Structures are given as C-alpha cells and as structure tokens.
Amino acid sequence: MSDIQGNLLIADDNKVNRLLMSRSVELLGHKASVAENGKIALEMLAKEPFDVLLLDIEMPEMDGFQVLEAIKTDPALRDLPVIVTSSVEGLDNIVRCIELGAEDYIPKPVNKVLLKARLNSSLEKKRLHDEQKRLLNRFATEEVADDLQKSGFAIGGRRVHATILFCDIRDFTALSENMAPEAIIELLNTFYTLMFEAVSSHGGIVSLMVGDGLMAIFGAPQPIKSPEQSAVEAAKEMLDMVAVLNEERAAEGEPKLRLGFGIATGEVVAGYAGTDARATYTCIGKTVNRAARLEAHTKTSDCRILFDTETHDELIERDGVHRIADALFKGFSNSISVFAIK
Template identity: 35%
Template sequence: MDPARILIVDDEPFNLDLLEQELEILGHASVRAADGRAALELLGEGAYDLVLLDVMMPMLDGYAVLRAMKAHERLRHTPVVMISALTEISSIARCIEMGAEDYLPKPFEPVLLEARVRACLERKRLHDRELAHLETIEHARRRADDLLRAILPAAAVGELMATGTVKPRLFHDVAVLFIDLVGFTTWCHAQGPEAVVAEVQRLAEAFEAVADRHGLEKIKTIGDAFMATANLLAPHADPVTAAVDCVRDMVPLARDGSTPWRIRAGIHVGPVVGGVVGQTKFTFDLWGDTVNVAARLCALGDGCAVHLSGEAAARVRDGSAIHPIGKVFLKGKGEHEVHCCAFAQGHVPAPPAP
C-alpha cells in the first residue's frame, strides 16, 4: 500500500508515541495533535488521508471534532477512525452514526491497527478515484455543452437539452443577412493553410461580436461567407436596420487585417423554415425563399456595399442612404427590385437588368 499521511489525535503522549511508532512500521507518515482544537487547526492547514481520533479529550472532544469535519466541504470525505476504550462502546456507536468510518479499541493491537488503517485507506483511494472519474465526466460534459453552444443558437441548445430534440418550425418576418469577402478564393491559392484559417478566424470573431452587438444571431460560416439573422429565435424590434448596421460596422473591421478586404452583403426579409439536422453532428440551418434571395443579393457588386430586396429596403429605419437600382435578375429567382447602400467610395452597383 502506498504511504499515507495520517493525523493522530490523543491527549495522552504515550498513546501518540505508540501510534506514531506503529504507523512508521507500516510505512505511513503521521502528524500529532494533543487535543481537538489543535487537530482542527492542522486539518485546516493541509490534507490528510486518515484521522485517528480519540473520543475523550479536554477542551474539544472527539465528537466535536468529528461534527466539525462532517460539516466542512473539504474535510467531510476524510475518513475518521475513533479511538476509545472497550468500555465506551456506546460512544463508538454514536460516532459511527455521526459518520466515522471505524473504531480502534484501547489498548492498541498492532494487527488490528494495521487492518483498520488498511481498510480505511483503501476505501478512501476508491472514493478519490471515483471523484476523479466523475470530475472527468463533468469536464467532458461541460466541454460538450460549450461545443454545442458554439454550433447551435442558445435557444436551440436550451430546447435540445430540455427535450432531446429541436422541432422544425416556420419563422415569420426574419431578416436574413449574408456577408461575403471579395476575392477571398483567389487569395487563398497563394497562402498557406495556417494563414487562411487565421484570417477566417479573425473575421469570424469580428462578425460574431458585431452581430451580437446589434442583436443578430450568427447561423453559420460558409467558406468565406457569414450568415446571420434577426428576429429569428429572439425577437427584434427593427431587424432589417440592425442587419444594415451590422454590415456597416463590419466594413472597417474587414480592412483592419494584413489584407484589406472589401465585403459585400445581401439582406432579405420574410418567412424561413429553421431546424436542427444531423444525428452525430448537429447543424442548425434555415431554408426557404428568403434565404435564397439574400444569398443571391450578396453576390452582387464588387464590394463595400449591401444589396437589399425591395421588401427589406422598405423596412430600414433611416433609408436616406438606400438607393434603388431597379430590377436585377437573380439566378434561379428571376427579376427582383434591388436597393443598394454603399459604405465606401468606388463602389459600382450592380446594373439593372435590361
């Protein structure tokens, strides 16, 4: 058995000497306390594998020490063996009821002492291994929860943890925002993987912070594009204006890195279907015409601007910076009335369809 650190508590020096000698023979280190108060002070200063505690002591007896240990968060799991004369067997029973592991009768029998100490230390080691195992499980659970919250919106995580599923549903009046980096794919071909991932990470973190500040929910990153919504899982009083403001704040952040990116964005508002798909790898995603139109609008122009559908443009609180550019053909969607808001000089809006 591995060496243990054992606290021996007795007001008789002879008993302390005898216990100390026997424990040394067994290969254990011992610390002495001549009364209950000294024992509690030593317990407060360090950890012990076992306490051999006399019942009858002046000032603070074994009952009080045991009671204080069981009331203490850290000490309550430290095993205690009570020391008492055979004539005090009723006191021993009381101590066992209070949480003591075992008892050791006086006068000490070396064989019995070894058996009591060995059994208590083995139980403590089993308990410590169990606690360590439970802590590992709890750490893994917290890690899994953190990863789940990084993948799914907070409201979806709450529903998934409460019910085991996230029911698909139709959401009305949702502003859908796509942001794309102009020229990112071409740039990637000349970069190492570390540089590409680092730049995507920088922009993703910036986008998440800006989106959160304006009350948008980031849905996902798609290559060099970012998707967010307003008024989806959390209500928003002015979702389209918030989406425009989000793009406006992202323009300077995209220019702050080693590569000054131009960004372009698309916003549409309307109903969407949302839900969680996957069995081993969850993804929260959106479907519907609102999503598709916003994605097509994001592909217009050469950057530093946001293109809005007619429905979205009409919802911007201060629309003075929003300019109509006429009907534009969107792939797979036909002609749509499109409006534009530029955030930098040199922007060339997408031409209207002939």
C-alpha cells in the same frame, strides 16, 4: 474515481447540523457555505455558482420539497446536483425527493464515508455536464445552445419571420492564390472572429460558414426587436472592423479585403437540419435565396451592402440608403427592388 474539489452549499435550519456538515465537507477538501432555510439557499444560488447543494427537508419559511420544486423549474439551476440529508423517514418522502430531481438521499446522522462517495459521484456528474455545456457553447452559438437546453433537439423546423445576411470576401480566390495555406487559415480565422463579434453584438447568429463567406440569421431561434435594422448595423460594423484590419494589412504590404453583403427579410423555415447523429441549426426558403442572390449582386453593382424592400421598409435609420436598379435573379420569376448602402 478521484476526489474532485467542489463549492458546496449546505441548507439546514439547525445551527449544530450546519456546523457539523460544514466541518465534514471541509475535511474532505471542499469549500462550504451555509443557509439557514430554503429561501436563503435559493437567494444564494441566484448570486453564486455552487457545485452541489446539501439540502435538509424540514426548514421554516421554505422547506426542502419547495426548494427542489423551485430548482426543477429554473433553467439556470435544474442541473445542479442536490443531495438531500434529512431525518424525515418514510419511503414516500424519499421517492418524492428523487421525483423532484434530487440526486440522492442520505439519512441523518450522515455517514461520512457514504457522504464522501455521494459527493464524489455528484461532482463528477456536474463536471461532465459542465464539460458538455462548454463544448456545446463552443460549437454552437449561445442562442442555439439555449434553444437546445430549453426545447431539446429534434430534426425539423418552424416558420418564423427573420432577416438573413450573407457575407463574402470579394475575389478571395485571386487574393489567396499566392498565400501559404497556413496564412490563408490565419486570415480566415481573423475574418471570422471579427464577423462573429459583429453579428452576435447585434443579436444575430452565424449559422453557416463556407470558405470565405458566411450566413447569419437575425430573429431565430429567438426573436429580436427589429431584426432588419440589426442585420444592417451588423454589416456596417463588419465594414468598420475590416477597415481597421486593412490598415494593418496595408502596413504589411498585403492587399485589402473587400466585402459584399446581401440582406433579405421574410418568412423562413428555421430549425435543425441533418440527422440524429449530426445536425446544424439553419434556415431555408425564398428569403434565404434572395439574400444570397443580393450578396452575389454586390460584385456587379459596385455596392457593398444590398437589401430588399422588406428590409428597407422596416429600417429605423436610413442614412446613406438609396435605391438602385431593380434586378432579376436566377430562380425568381419577377425582378425585385434593390436598396444599397455604398
């Protein structure tokens, strides 16, 4: 296993021990910072990311056991590798350290060869964990990634109140008919980049991308204040972004993109659907179906943003909102009231 350079924090109340340990890890190619007790160590961990904590047990104000307990209950720190370096003897103390989440236990005086091996092992595990986290954040939204880390993964869902947004590029098939495949992919990537930014900036998550359309959820997996207003504002921001994009496309002689949005609010079942091998965070229910039908209805209503009564009634800002003719959608026994922003 190759050596990995790391940013280490050494917590020890003995000044000589701090100096000797700092010298040892710096000779191994690592950066060393020091804390004279557990309380200061936690304060430093909250301000700066470290790769490994070398922790003494017997310290004033806050001992090593208390530090381990605090790290174990802190979502931001619980994956930090901790190597206990202590002169405290007894198997019970070692077991307690491991049970509290310590990666390893090295007795004092610390053997430098053993220290090097333990640091390399801990830094490699930290590197792999960071890589897994990076990949998770790449293929899942920040909210879903946080939900997975806090709650764990399990197939299934729970009932939540949320607002669903569907967005689609109108007449995309005709628009892309004479485009090269590479140009289509580039256009869609630009479109999705803009849409993701608008959705995430208003507290929503994109849970589904299909061709030239997407579905976004506001209010799950984490609740947000006024998901209805957030969804409408996200749709408005998308239109503003595409208007700028269309100016560039017009200058290049390319046709403008036209978007349609359907927004509905109500109870949905949200969670992870699929298998243990492959799953995605999504939601189902009549609210989802209603939002999809409203988005499709934009193609015949000549309105860009349509939403239901449940969304309308909770809006804080209603400038430009007007009611259009009620609509009866496929799969629904009764017609629904439809509101629009042209």
